[in-house]
Amino acid sequence: MQLEKLVLILSAVIACVFSSKLLDQEWQAWKAKHEKKYSNFRDEMFRRKAWEETWHKVQKHNELANQGLSKYRMAMNKFADMTPQERTSRKCFNSNRMSTSHDNVPVQDSYRTLNMPKSKDWRDSNCVTHVKNQGHCGSCWAFATVGVFESHHCIKTKELINFSEQQLVDCDTGNDGCCGGLPEKAMAYVTKHGIMKSQDYEYADKQFNCLYKPDNSLAFNVSKYYLLPGEENMAMSVAFDGPISVGIDASDDFSMYCNGIFDGDCSTEPNHAVIVVGYGTEHDQASGEDTDYWIIKNSWSADWGEEGYVRMKRNENKCGIGSDASSVDLAR
Incomplete structure (x- = not known):
């Protein structure tokens, strides 16, 4: 039983690390595509947080679109780092x-x-x-x-x-x-x-x-x-x-x-x-x-x-x- 719990915990950690690396790569690619530059580290972290919230919103919505529950799709466009x-x-x-x-x-x-x-x-x-x-x-x-x-x-x-x-x-x-x-x-x-x-x-x-x-x-x-x-x-x-x-x-x-x-x-x-x-x-x-x-x-x-x-x-x-x-x- 303890072994099963440990496996589940390790799987969750690995999934989180993988997801974080994936988002890091997408964030860097998005910044390059839209030529985004920030004045300081604090500003970039604020924009990164807003961008991640938008990313989750877009993924959730497009899944609904894939199921035919919405007639349009969203994109991580140039407004994605705004609240x-x-x-x-x-x-x-x-x-x-x-x-x-x-x-x-x-x-x-x-x-x-x-x-x-x-x-x-x-x-x-x-x-x-x-x-x-x-x-x-x-x-x-x-x-x-x-x-x-x-x-x-x-x-x-x-x-x-x-x-x-x-x-x-x-x-x-x-x-x-x-x-x-x-x-x-x-x-x-x-x-x-x-x-x-x-x-x-x-x-x-x-x-x-x-x-x-x-x-x-x-x-x-x-x-x-x-x-x-x-x-x-x-x-x-x-x-x-x-x-x-x-x-x-x-x-x-x-x-x-x-x-x-x-x-x-x-x-x-x-x-x-x-x-x-x-x-x-x-x-x-x-x-x-x-x-x-x-x-x-x-x-x-x-x-x-x-x-x-x-x-x-x-x-x-x-x-x-x-x-x-x-x-x-x-x-x-």
């Missing part, structure tokens, strides 16, 4: 401004008589720019706004141009630069002032003095910018007019997204602005069920999610996606 609190506090969608910003913005809800296509992906039209990276600046609202103008301009003119997010960060006083903002307010700014090309006003990941040059900006003939209440109107607008901006809750689960259709935990209070570039439906042969989803372009670079994109469950206001959508109409 859950840090990941969920990366807010750049300034919901505090919502009540006043919506007062003078028209609402578009006249799509109900149209027959919506079963799927749409504006990437197929070559009118969606590459996935960008907002970095540490809370400028998602600027990226969402610029992305909508880039695509709608291309749809009208067949010319795809990268416009300047930095101009909005520095010059749009209706929003708060790296401390957050709202796309509909930024749309009002662009309607009035136009926008420069990104090559003439490059993104800096920080807020500086405004360097806007009217002579170097492109003016848009905006017939209107507007809000889209509910997912039905959002889908119709995407189908017939082009990509739209939306607010979502970029929760802890969302931050660790890798691929699949996101159905993880999140609230319905938006804290992050992104761009809906399409929608579709996926059929699961095993269950025989269909799952409707949005195709969303994020601004966390192409090394996150599905090459910078996420598919999110549609028609259930997932992560508050139906709460604050907006778009523009450009006249020819």
Whole structure:
């Protein structure tokens, strides 16, 4: 009996040592992949602990995905050394401004008589720019706004141009630069002032003095910018007019997204602005069920999610996606 207990104890010790060495190797490989460097040993140990907690979370979740109990998988991405609190506090969608910003913005809800296509992906039209990276600046609202103008301009003119997010960060006083903002307010700014090309006003990941040059900006003939209440109107607008901006809750689960259709935990209070570039439906042969989803372009670079994109469950206001959508109409 004593011998059996000793064998069990030794087996547990060996398993722990093996697991520790495996995690050491993965930690070193992860740091190298994401070019992570820490200021001192204490800081690295704090980040290592947070990383290990994330590692266990990801392994547990992906096991559920393997069993068909979740429609998406997680990854040990560049946010893995952050605590859950840090990941969920990366807010750049300034919901505090919502009540006043919506007062003078028209609402578009006249799509109900149209027959919506079963799927749409504006990437197929070559009118969606590459996935960008907002970095540490809370400028998602600027990226969402610029992305909508880039695509709608291309749809009208067949010319795809990268416009300047930095101009909005520095010059749009209706929003708060790296401390957050709202796309509909930024749309009002662009309607009035136009926008420069990104090559003439490059993104800096920080807020500086405004360097806007009217002579170097492109003016848009905006017939209107507007809000889209509910997912039905959002889908119709995407189908017939082009990509739209939306607010979502970029929760802890969302931050660790890798691929699949996101159905993880999140609230319905938006804290992050992104761009809906399409929608579709996926059929699961095993269950025989269909799952409707949005195709969303994020601004966390192409090394996150599905090459910078996420598919999110549609028609259930997932992560508050139906709460604050907006778009523009450009006249020819």
